[in-house]
Amino acid sequence: xxxxxxxxxxxxxxxxxxxxxxxxxxxxxxxxxxxxxxxxxxxxxxxxxxxxxxxxxxxxxxxxxxxxxxxxxxxxxxxxxxxxxxxxxxxxxxxxxxxxxxxxxxxxxxxxxxxxxxxxxxxxxxxxxxxxxxxxxxxxxxxxxxxxxxxxxxxxxxxxxxxxxxxxxxxxxxxxxxxxxxxxxxxxxxxxxxxxxxxxxxxxxxxxxxxxxxxxxxxxxxxxxxxxxxxxx
Amino acid sequence: xxxxxxxxxxxxxxxxxxxxxxxxxxxxxxxxxxxxxxxxxxxxxxxxxxxxxxxxxxxxxxxxxxxxxxxxxxxxxxxxxxxxx
Numbered sequence: 498x499x500x501x502x503x504x505x506x507x508x509x510x511x512x513x514x515x516x517x518x519x520x521x522x523x524x525x526x527x528x529x530x531x532x533x534x535x536x537x538x539x540x541x542x543x544x545x546x547x548x549x550x551x552x553x554x555x556x557x558x559x560x561x562x563x564x565x566x567x568x569x570x571x572x573x574x575x576x577x578x579x580x581x582x583x584x585x586x587x588x589x590x591x592x593x594x595x596x597x598x599x600x601x602x603x604x605x606x607x608x609x610x611x612x613x614x615x616x617x618x619x620x621x622x623x624x625x626x627x628x629x630x631x632x633x634x635x636x637x638x639x640x641x642x643x644x645x646x647x648x649x650x651x652x653x654x655x656x657x658x659x660x661x662x663x664x665x666x667x668x669x670x671x672x673x674x675x676x677x678x679x680x681x682x683x684x685x686x687x688x689x690x691x692x693x694x695x696x697x698x699x700x701x702x703x704x705x706x707x708x709x710x711x712x713x714x715x716x717x718x719x720x721x722x723x724x725x726x727x728x729x730x
Numbered sequence: 731x732x733x734x735x736x737x738x739x740x741x742x743x744x745x746x747x748x749x750x751x752x753x754x755x756x757x758x759x760x761x762x763x764x765x766x767x768x769x770x771x772x773x774x775x776x777x778x779x780x781x782x783x784x785x786x787x788x789x790x791x792x793x794x795x796x797x798x799x800x801x802x803x804x805x806x807x808x809x810x811x812x813x814x815x
Contacts (some may be wrong), residue, residue, distance in 0.1 A: 499811040656796055658803075707788065708792075714789055715789070
């Protein structure tokens, strides 16, 4: 059983895998949708503009709840994350490999979040203040705090990767099992028709939305924590 | 037991290890159950806070789940991308 993404084509030593291609396709589709949703905008939205306004309004409200005054600055990044990760994980519905079932897709996004957290923390409380916060409550806690801080992007990347990959494995097991079962009776895999629908709903619709939401939520909470350190008494 | 090579032995032990790694899921199950139970308790005490509590519960579940996800990744690595073979 081959688990990794297939290589579509290679440019020299660089392999362009399914993950990269589907990532491009999703980005282009989102761009095209955004372009057509913002042409000829009207006071009363209808069609694509309505869907776009719903999504943008949802993201801005969510970010405002967590981050407060600077929400306008971070909302575009959070919105991009939630749309890209959500649709990227839902590719299983089209019988394609979800792009987030590849650590190469989730790790860079987690790294961007990591850089954002620490950049904003240093910007909000200066480098000295940030080191002082990291070495609280005692100075010898500094290495431990640095290790725990640097584990955060690893857990963030592994969480969505592990969840979606587990879904991919379970779905492929279920589909091949149903195929074998139905081939005993008829030469067509008729059992695959509607039986896996609940599993599809769980692993390809609910789980992606939940994981994308959690990814964004943790990003927001940690950026906010870095900007407003907990007052130690 | 004549045709058993070293590679076979490592593969067999890796399969065992993959199963053993998933024992970590017991702790994760207990943790998530505790989390959900406390959320139900809080909702019963203060039904109007249900939306906030649900959001907090989902974040807590995700954080709890991480330990189990690490175990899952280790067992998947042992089965499909074994560094020892």
